[in-house]
Amino acid sequence: MAAYIVRRILQAIVVMLTVALIAFSLFRFVGDPILALVGQDTTLEEQAELRKELGLTDPVVVQFARFVGNVARGELGISYGQRRPVIDMFKERLPATLELSLLSAVLAIGIGIPMGIYSGLHRDGWLSRVFQTVSLVGISLPPFLVGILLIYLFAVFIGVLPSQGRGDTVQLGWWSTGLLTWSGIKSLILPAITLGLFQMTLIMRLVRSEMLEVLRTDYIKFARARGLKNRVVNFGHALKNTLVPVITVTGLQVGSIVAFAVITETVFQWPGLGFLFLQSVQTVDIPVMAAYLVFVAAFFVIINLIVDLLYYVIDPRLRLDRTTSSDHGG
Amino acid sequence: MSIKGRFTRTSGLGLVLAAGLAMAAASPAEAKTFKWAFQGDPVSMDPYTINETLTLGFIGNIYESLIRRRKDLSIEPALAESWETVKPDVWRFHLRKNVKFHDGTPFTAKDVVFSWKRTLSQGSDVKTFVSGIKDIKVLDDHTIDIVTAGPRPIFTSEIPFWYIMSEDWAKKNKAVEVGKLTTEAENYANRHANGTGPFILKSREPGVKTVVVPNPNWWDKATHNITEGILTPIKSPATRVAALLSGELDMMYPAPTQDVNRIKGTKGLAMLEGPEARTIFLGFDLQRDELLYSNIKGKNPLKDVRVRKAMYQALDMNAIKKKVMRGNSWPAALLIAPQINGFKKELNTRFAYDPKASKKLLAAAGYPNGFEIVLDCPNDRYVNDEAICLAASAMLAKVGVKVKVNAQTKAKHFGKIKREDTSFYLLGWTPSTFDVHNVFYNNVKTRPAYLPKGVEPQPGQGQWNCGIYSNTEVDKLIELVANEIDPAKRQGMISKMMTIHKNEIGHIPLHQQPLSWAKKASIDLFQSPDNTFQLRWVTVK
Amino acid sequence: MSTLVRTRESLYRIIDSDIFYSFRSSPVTVGAAIVTLILVLGAIFAPLVTPHDPYDLEALNLMDAFNPPVWYEDGTWSFMLGTDDQGRGILSAIVYGMRLSLWVGLVAVLFSGVIGVALGLVAGYVGGNTDAVIMRVAEVQLTFPAILIALLIDGVLRGILPPFMIEELAIWVVIVSIGISGWPQYARTVRASTIVENNKEYVHAAVLTGIHPAMIMIRHVLPNVMGPVLVIATIQLAIAIINEATLSFLGVGIPVTEPSLGTLLRVGNNFLFSGEWWITVFPGVALALLVIAVNLVGDWMRDAFNPKLR
């Protein structure tokens, strides 16, 4: 168990370093940060001085080492655009993104899994066909298009829900929540649907196909031949076996939600990290972009760790006798 | 401050609920909250961080200068009660008494001196406002002498955006310098403000929202009736319109030209329109011997005035006005708008739209089949900037000049053209002084690097002259205009330099763009031609 | 096989598996086939079927801008679906945009397919550290959504390339961004199949007769993995089209002078409220149709090859 966790954590660190390298080294060469942050009246001499002060004239290796060191200490640098610590900006934006992502994930999982189970168990029922059609549309419509449609329909045409922003928020320490005000909750609905729809579709399809696959297995047939009740077979045996892949992929989808939020947040002007990221791409705000990448990577790594541990808990083959099942492919 | 520390201090379920209830209950009938949106966010609350209309305009609700502008843009006393010129280069300002900053400290002469010094500190982007100041002498707490570099008729128009900060407050909060962009702690004034103005900064979430409340102790009589103002930056024009249509906003600007009719036709909404003092124009690379990004090698066609004129006459500004701007633009022949000091109506006639003449000119210049060129264009700065560039490229294509449009976000666009990495670019300019000098000084005067030997540059001259237009006579006239006191003589010089520039087609002026503000009909507010929005003129009915 | 690998594969398997089972035996499928055919043919023969060439700047007339569709009072047959803000016919723009979207999608998929198949073959055949490195990279990359990767690569390329080339190469920038983000799926599938094939006798026999490993892979292993690869490619095509549209919508994709469907939507989005709905709605519908159609085709391919994607 300990070895397993240690191995996973080591892998996570390697992944994080790789991502940090990518985040840093690639963005280091995009655009000219100096020109993005000086005003109209800054002379070329002042620009050169600033360049030096920011360490942009140091060797790239030194810059990267400094970058990793700073990140490890929680210092994500100073935003070129806003001239304040990136970590502060992240703390402001994080609640918006997490609340949106969380609700989207709840929607995606809460609706996607039951839909998937249902259409797996009743693969030819009319409701399953409806689900299938919905999911086809769900994976075929780009999220930004869904967002625009929803805005037009609910914000402008019907006029019941806000088209942008987070509404009123309440401050709980450094965490600002929109969940305690009516306008905050209303503002959350459309973005959450937009963000959750695609993931919901994926999860539904995953559960359905896993369910179908498991239902075809011999042990399910054998369980029925043993005379077990349908409920026991479907939910005790079949569902539990679909759980492993479902948890893994659902975990990854939750991770994707945070990253996919870039698009949704842009469409809805949602003041979260994704929106900040896109803004920073447009203004070549390197510290923010780099920090965002690192953040997303860290998020994924943590989710992966959790998923691996869950998998470990659920699947006895992994837990008890790794040698029989661990010819690791990847 | 650590995350943990902050969190524990205010956490607790009771507080959560209380806060929630407070939010739910806090909407008394007489509260007049005013919500508005702009396409960008003020860069900082520090009045010296950036010289940008939006930022300075917003900060103007919180901070004040010695002098402010009236609705008609004429100047009137603000923190200075009155002033006179003791000598041509010495201005005596009598400061207003009993003015207090928002934190309660009184406003005195030392704050002006402090502000001047701070404006010159590292990181300041508004040095231009005080570039005319040689020295400030304190006579007493409420009297100062400002010594300018020579007679400077435009001085009073240079300082309305130069806001006065409190020395005590800045020192207490370690905001004495605007600040270097290093990993040091952020400049306190960046997200906090302490002015003397009609509104107090209540909270600031950069890029999300900024909240102000009225200053009950303001020295002037408040003409507004709002109890709270909330600014939300909304970049996407469609989203801004949607938010207004769905009633989330009381006012937003700029309203996309295409949506003006819809807004006008929507019950309860109204438009405020007018010409902005900003002129949009095209600039050329007039310096390189071989054009960048072109199929013409070894030559720069743009150096030939016939080519420039051909391009000028290929542009149908009326079509752009009708279709791109939906009637909301004022085709221009000069780099300055009619509101700007120095404007000459007689000169403001465009060379006629005439594609045939264009073709002839191109043929005469040796380019019967035209040439290729890249037009650098912002896509989020001016009204329909990208669409204008695209329309222009289609029009130029008809006379044989194949224009590729490189449209990008303003930060990238400005960076590119400022390092002279351009052959053809679109830019817009409003002189913050409302005087023609500012436009020519920045956009037409030769950049220092290109001056003949022995000519001493003035600081920052030609900073936006990205294509290096250079005419010694015009340069000279620009310098003379800065210091000429006699209005008639001065206008003569101005007309002369504008005529030279116009006939040389130094730039192609396109139009003045509209001010396009959309609001709820129940809101009264004043639209200033400099496109700054001032809360002190807002009334919520 | 590691747990994550296996289960992640099931994600892709779903996309490939019985998604459209219920459609298969219904008239919807037939309709979709017809729609696909029309769209693809229209895209291929765009210059023949469109009334205008939307890329020809000289032919654009600003005064034609904002014409409504033909059934409106001031609509004209010349611009059946109306015009956009530059006077470009929407119909022509859509057909050419679709052509571009399909082209970008196809080349991106080809690009990632070639990289993925090659790396998969190498990883599966060579094994050892090479395999470990390739698969580890694939795994790391798979943890990020393709769109984020594409956004990154797009940004990077835009930063590295000289500005004047960006406009010229915009399409290739998008293709490479989307292409690079898609290779791991192929690599994993191909690698798995390669390992299976590798253990078969004919491969051993071929090795013994001294045939070069590369030849063995190309001649023996490759044909066996083409089925699954084609299915992945079709699904990836749908994803590539969506990603292209998203990048273009966010303003970092195909430039507006030669618009793709996503670019048209970005431009059209500005006119959503101004009454010129046709500038957005038609391209939006076209995009949705295209992606749905490609997804359905993907299902048919899956049936045709009936691959075991594991």
Add this chain to the structure above:
Amino acid sequence: MAEPLLKVENLRVEFPTRRGTLCAVDDVSFHIQPGEVLGVVGESGAGKSMTGIAVIGLLEAPGRIAGGRIVLEGQRIDDLPYEEKRKLRGRKIGAIFQDPLTSLNPLYTVERQLIETIRTHLEVSESEAFERAVSLLREVGIPAPEQRIKHYPHQFSGGMRQRVVIALALCAEPSLIIADEPTTALDVSIQAQIITLLKRLCRDHGTSVMLVTHDMGVIAETAHRVAVMYAGRLVEVGPVKDVVRNPSHPYTAGLMASIPVIGRKVENLSQIDGSMPRLNAIPEGCAFSPRCPQVMERCRRERPPLDTRGRTEVSCWLHAGESVDA
């Protein structure tokens, strides 16, 4: 003759497909006496497994029983509602599937799977069920069952797993076990052990077995009687000795030529040219007629009925009108 335990009469199983209805089991009749082992033999796709599945009532949609009756202990069971059928499964009819590696749920311990089966059918307490589970494991020859019962399926070898599967089938003392290729997936050495075990258990418990296999050797070793199927039809049923030594049907004759040892499977009949027709292309008349060395004109036109007069029942025009028994 005593009342048979299981009586299958004119069973017909159909699968509707896009290209018309396929008949997987066509007019099949047989019976099994208490304590009797009936071998069902035939090539792949002959319909033997389908018959077994129809008897347990686990045909999957769109497959369905289109005709005939299945009678167990005098009670008709094919038309029972699902819930009633479910109660029979495990209680009256146990099942053993081909692949022990996949027959057990990998996520649950053997204990849990045994106990849930026992408690589904028998009114016993948790501890009684546990006792019974352990004794069942001991009975099927699993060493140290008290410890092994806590293990997960993947911790058992293939042969051991099949023993667990057999234990699961025996949980509620069913009177009939349907064993569908119980040894096919196992090593040859283990096959014999499992067959021996199965034989012993059925003898001890008096359980009847329907042993579906395409391994003639297993049939010869184990079964009392044997039913031969071809293309969904029954061609010959009779005592093992008679059918093996003296096959009546030309198909059976060909089949018997391949009998020699346990473990040798009937993959194809080298003695007879051609292969079994696909279900959508069964010829008119006798399904075997195109391959039959003794084919007659009548065979191609009329389908021979199952002649039930003798000890061996046969469906062939060669034997029409004469008593096979003679």
